Amino acid sequence: MSTQIPEQETETETETDAEQESSQTRRVSAERTRAGMDQRAEDELSDADETVELKVFRYDPEVEGKKEPRFDSFEVPFTKGMTVLDALIFARDHFDSSLTFRHSCRQAICGSDALFVNGSQRLGCKTQMADLEWPVRVEPLPHAEVVKDLVVDMEHFYDQMESVEPYFQTEELPSGELDEQRQDRANREEIKMSTRCIWCGACMSSCNVAAGDNEYLGPAAINKAYRFAMDDREGEDMTEHRLNIIEQEHGVWRCQTQFSCTEVCPKDIPLTEHIQELKREAVKSNLKFW
Amino acid sequence: MHEHDVVVVGAGGAGLRAAIAAQEEGADVAMVTKLHPVRSHTGAAEGGINAALRDGDDWELHAYDTMKGSDYLGDAPAIETLAQDAPEEVIQLEHWGMPFSREDDGRVSQRPFGGLSFPRTTYAGAETGHHLLHTMYEQVVKRGIQVYDEFYVSQLAVTDHDEPEERECHGVVAYDIKSGEVVGFRATGGVVLATGGDGQVFEHTTNAVANTGDGPAMAYRAGAPVEDMEFVQFHPTTLPSTGVLISEGVRGEGGILYNGEGERFMFERGYANNAGELASRDVVSRAELTEINEGRGIDEEYVELDMRHLGEERITDRLENIIHLAEDFEGVDPLKEPMPVKPGQHYHMGGIETDENGETCVDGLYAAGECACASVHGSNRLGGNALPELIVFGARAGRHAAGTDLGTAEVPVGPSARSETEDGLETPVNPGALGVDDDVAADGALVEPSEVVEHAVETERTRIEGMLERDGINHAEIREDLQRAMTEYVNVFRTEEGLKKALETIRECRERYQDVAVSDPSRTFNTDLIHTVETGNLIDVAETITLGALARTEFRGAHWRKEHQERKDESWLKHTMIAWNGGSPELYYKPVVLEGENKEYEPKVRSY
Numbered sequence: 001m002s003t004q005i006p007e008q009e010t011e012t013e014t015e016t017d018a019e020q021e022s023s024q025t026r027r028v029s030a031e032r033t034r035a036g037m038d039q040r041a042e043d044e045l046s047d048a049d050e051t052v053e054l055k056v057f058r059y060d061p062e063v064e065g066k067k068e069p070r071f072d073s074f075e076v077p078f079t080k081g082m083t084v085l086d087a088l089i090f091a092r093d094h095f096d097s098s099l100t101f102r103h104s105c106r107q108a109i110c111g112s113d114a115l116f117v118n119g120s121q122r123l124g125c126k127t128q129m130a131d132l133e134w135p136v137r138v139e140p141l142p143h144a145e146v147v148k149d150l151v152v153d154m155e156h157f158y159d160q161m162e163s164v165e166p167y168f169q170t171e172e173l174p175s176g177e178l179d180e181q182r183q184d185r186a187n188r189e190e191i192k193m194s195t196r197c198i199w200c201g202a203c204m205s206s207c208n209v210a211a212g213d214n215e216y217l218g219p220a221a222i223n224k225a226y227r228f229a230m231d232d233r234e235g236e237d238m239t240e241h242r243l244n245i246i247e248q249e250h251g252v253w254r255c256q257t258q259f260s261c262t263e264v265c266p267k268d269i270p271l272t273e274h275i276q277e278l279k280r281e282a283v284k285s286n287l288k289f290w
Numbered sequence: 291m292h293e294h295d296v297v298v299v300g301a302g303g304a305g306l307r308a309a310i311a312a313q314e315e316g317a318d319v320a321m322v323t324k325l326h327p328v329r330s331h332t333g334a335a336e337g338g339i340n341a342a343l344r345d346g347d348d349w350e351l352h353a354y355d356t357m358k359g360s361d362y363l364g365d366a367p368a369i370e371t372l373a374q375d376a377p378e379e380v381i382q383l384e385h386w387g388m389p390f391s392r393e394d395d396g397r398v399s400q401r402p403f404g405g406l407s408f409p410r411t412t413y414a415g416a417e418t419g420h421h422l423l424h425t426m427y428e429q430v431v432k433r434g435i436q437v438y439d440e441f442y443v444s445q446l447a448v449t450d451h452d453e454p455e456e457r458e459c460h461g462v463v464a465y466d467i468k469s470g471e472v473v474g475f476r477a478t479g480g481v482v483l484a485t486g487g488d489g490q491v492f493e494h495t496t497n498a499v500a501n502t503g504d505g506p507a508m509a510y511r512a513g514a515p516v517e518d519m520e521f522v523q524f525h526p527t528t529l530p531s532t533g534v535l536i537s538e539g540v541r542g543e544g545g546i547l548y549n550g551e552g553e554r555f556m557f558e559r560g561y562a563n564n565a566g567e568l569a570s571r572d573v574v575s576r577a578e579l580t581e582i583n584e585g586r587g588i589d590e591e592y593v594e595l596d597m598r599h600l601g602e603e604r605i606t607d608r609l610e611n612i613i614h615l616a617e618d619f620e621g622v623d624p625l626k627e628p629m630p631v632k633p634g635q636h637y638h639m640g641g642i643e644t645d646e647n648g649e650t651c652v653d654g655l656y657a658a659g660e661c662a663c664a665s666v667h668g669s670n671r672l673g674g675n676a677l678p679e680l681i682v683f684g685a686r687a688g689r690h691a692a693g694t695d696l697g698t699a700e701v702p703v704g705p706s707a708r709s710e711t712e713d714g715l716e717t718p719v720n721p722g723a724l725g726v727d728d729d730v731a732a733d734g735a736l737v738e739p740s741e742v743v744e745h746a747v748e749t750e751r752t753r754i755e756g757m758l759e760r761d762g763i764n765h766a767e768i769r770e771d772l773q774r775a776m777t778e779y780v781n782v783f784r785t786e787e788g789l790k791k792a793l794e795t796i797r798e799c800r801e802r803y804q805d806v807a808v809s810d811p812s813r814t815f816n817t818d819l820i821h822t823v824e825t826g827n828l829i830d831v832a833e834t835i836t837l838g839a840l841a842r843t844e845f846r847g848a849h850w851r852k853e854h855q856e857r858k859d860e861s862w863l864k865h866t867m868i869a870w871n872g873g874s875p876e877l878y879y880k881p882v883v884l885e886g887e888n889k890e891y892e893p894k895v896r897s898y
């Protein structure tokens with residue numbers, strides 16, 4: 001049975017003898033641990049009716065043998081309902097505990113595990129292995145700096161999200177004790193989809209424009225602006241202000257309506273439509289002042 | 291070393307609210323969190339937030355329902371604080387722009403929820419937690435509060451006075467996940483723990499992978515007692531293959547439970563003749579498992595929840611995300627067929643002992659949210675009562691840590707509140723530390739705050755180096771065995787024999803954990819290391835849950851004991867407390883406070 005690991009991960013580069021010695025132990029330890037894990041994995045694999053191969057991108061800037069990106073193969077037992085995330089967890093817990101990826105909720109709400117699966121951006125936890133072509137190839141999100149294995153640096157994405165004043169702002173609030181602002185159902189409905197964003201970054205990673213223009217706000221940030229601009233509770237002056245933000249040089253007008261973001265969004269947010277609608281709103285409001 | 295007035299550990303609902311509150315009081319606040327704030331598990335909450343907002347409802351009714359739901363194990367001052375502060379807090383969220391669902395007149399919608407005498411569960415579609423989390427994170431961005439995200443807090447910096455009540459917390463030690471650096475955070479005002487749930491103690495849970503009870507484990511080892519740990523809520527409607535939760539909102543809107551024989555068993559088998567499917571969670575969970583154990587389940591594993599009769603329009607309007615959850619995680623279209631459901635671990639009522647201001651007995655150490663026990667939920671939490679807990683006690687803890695006077699708390703904390711010591715508990719193995727415990731940060735008489743933090747940083751560095759360097763076993767095996775034992779023996783149904791077996795397995799896990807090693811040698815994003823530290827915390831949490839469960843020889847709320855089938859108010863109207871006590875855990879009790887602001891709550895039979 002081929003449970004992977006074309007190359008053993010090797011120890012960190014060492015300079016002194018003492019360090020040499022300790023990393024030696026470390027390597028031995030890694031092997032021993034893996035032997036223990038293999039036993040459990042072997043049992044589960046032999047019980048399985050079917051197995052599936054995962055090809056996973058590996059990279060670690062510090063670890064010899066992983067400094068050069070490579071793919072590792074893992075054979076995992078396939079079970080009904082298994083997601084890409086389940087398969088990754090199996091591989092990590094049974095074959096190689098250094099396999100690194102973000103995940104937490106397992107239910108498509110924390111937005112941690114947007115990955116590049118068989119060539120498209122998807123949430124690992126929301127993608128059924130049964131729906132994919134096998135072997136399944138898992139890579140980190142394109143157009144982002146890889147930190148290690150499947151983990152990418154999200155800072156740039158967060159910066160863009162935070163650059164659109166992503167918080168509710170209004171001039172007047174009802175004065176009575178425990179009085180809420182009124183909002184009609186239709187308006188709540190209008191912003192509903194836009195409020196579903198989980199900051200996973202899949203859209204940004206799929207966007208050609210964002211790939212070419214690092215300063216482009218990107219679909220998620222524009223959608224965030226939409227969420228507030230369309231919310232009647234903020235009032236008209238605020239809407240004006242918001243339209244100014246998204247009309248900037250690297251804002252809505254960059255979008256070339258390729259729909260790639262809309263296609264990959266795991267929350268089914270009609271991103272391109274929202275961007276188009278903001279363009280129309282911006283034109284309308286410019287005409288008003290003309 | 292970083293220095294701030296208030297350091298908030300965790301950035302879910304409770305942590306975010308605490309940070310905003312502290313900042314509003316003028317404090318310099320830092321949030322230190324292992325996940326980016328929007329990744330916190332508060333985002334998974336679906337159903338809603340209880341708050342008495344409307345005519346015909348008032349805080350006293352909310353308090354009464356909560357006390358009754360708690361099976362008289364909640365403390366009245368904490369419960370009343372929750373009920374009194376919730377309306378203002380919920381309206382505050384609305385003023386911060388939270389997209390609540392709306393009525394025709396434009397006001398926020400409320401719906402009925404289990405155990406409530408008034409439909410006071412305020413909601414935002416079936417994604418209330420997601421909106422609450424994002425709305426508050428937006429406020430954190432607006433205020434420019436500093437967030438250290440992907441920083442794993444692994445230890446508290448606490449002085450080592452013999453008596454926990456004399457100790458002071460001066461900060462925390464964190465591991466920067468991206469760079470691998472161990473850094474100290476000094477807090478001049480206070481540390482607020484808001485680390486959320488610990489469902490990973492069990493195999494089948496609605497909780498996230500990151501819910502590993504780090505807060506309770508760290509606070510416990512630093513001397514703050516944990517309270518009522520045996521009370522774990524199992525949610526009756528989780529999807530069998532993943533543990534993903536199907537909100538109580540489905541039953542609130544009229545969803546019906548059927549067994550394998552097509553019976554509406556909640557009524558037909560007499561589990562809850564009045565409330566039926568809307569009886570409290572422990573009642574419904576046990577009913578389901580009884581049906582399954584007695585052979586009336588489906589595939590010997592689950593029962594079914596049907597909402598088709600509500601009609602597509604109503605379902606899409608109010609419960610749309612349920613359709614997606616059932617499809618994506620169970621492959622079932624709930625508009626066409628019933629959903630398979632079974633009980634799963636969901637919420638931990640027990641946690642770090644605090645008063646109604648969020649303060650523990652250790653000076654400068656606060657806790658809020660699911661990791662804390664104030665105690666509002668007692669032996670059983672009502673649906674929709676955790677989210678208000680986050681914002682009410684998060685805000686109070688934040689304010690208090692920032693130096694605001696909130697008046698003297700009425701809930702007593704610390705070992706001095708003890709009314710009786712448990713010394714007759716027979717355990718098959720000794721609980722607690724193996725050998726000498728070195729976990730309290732400052733050995734020797736360190737009192738100077740930055741030295742206490744420095745010392746804790748050094749201890750932690752050594753511990754982490756040790757795990758990276760040494761030879762040994764992988765934590766994943768230990769975690770798996772621990773989760774299995776907890777699921778088998780410390781579940782909805784508990785027996786003396788089973789609980790003792792669980793304690794033995796936990797002890798074995800602890801012994802094996804001494805030889806745990808991290809095989810990933812990298813300093814960069816070493817999740818192997820993080821998970822290994824988390825597994826250590828799970829062991830401590832599992833042990834306190836099981837000890838409490840063994841000690842409490844009665845049936846109350848979520849805690850069911852085979853040999854003890856009734857609630858025993860004469861002997862058990864008291865909180866189970868466990869103090870780490872330098873590594874030899876000590877079990878004792880403190881009385882429940884039933885004296886409220888205007889009335890004394892009378893324990894009544896809890897029937898629905």
Ligand SMILES: Cc1cc2nc3c(=O)[nH]c(=O)nc-3n(C[C@H](O)[C@H](O)[C@H](O)COP(=O)(O)OP(=O)(O)OC[C@H]3O[C@@H](n4cnc5c(N)ncnc54)[C@H](O)[C@@H]3O)c2cc1C
Nearest residue numbers: 300301302303304324325332337338443486659660676677
């Ligand atoms: C599926 C589901 C549905 C629910 N639905 C409802 C509902 O409808 N109504 C209701 O009232 N309640 C509901 N609950 C309960 C409620 O959502 C939770 O109790 C609550 O959200 C917990 O919030 P928290 O802020 O305490 O923790 P969390 O939101 O879990 O946040 C914990 C934070 O702590 C951080 N953290 C943890 N450990 C460390 C560490 N060692 N170092 C640094 N940071 C750390 C994490 O990064 C995270 O930011 C639900 C729970 C679940 C699981």
Ligand code: SF4
Nearest residue numbers: 197198200201203265
């Ligand atoms: S818009 Fe969709 S794809 Fe983009 S970050 Fe939000 S949820 Fe992810």
Ligand code: FES
Nearest residue numbers: 105106110111125
């Ligand atoms: S694990 Fe949270 S979105 Fe996939």
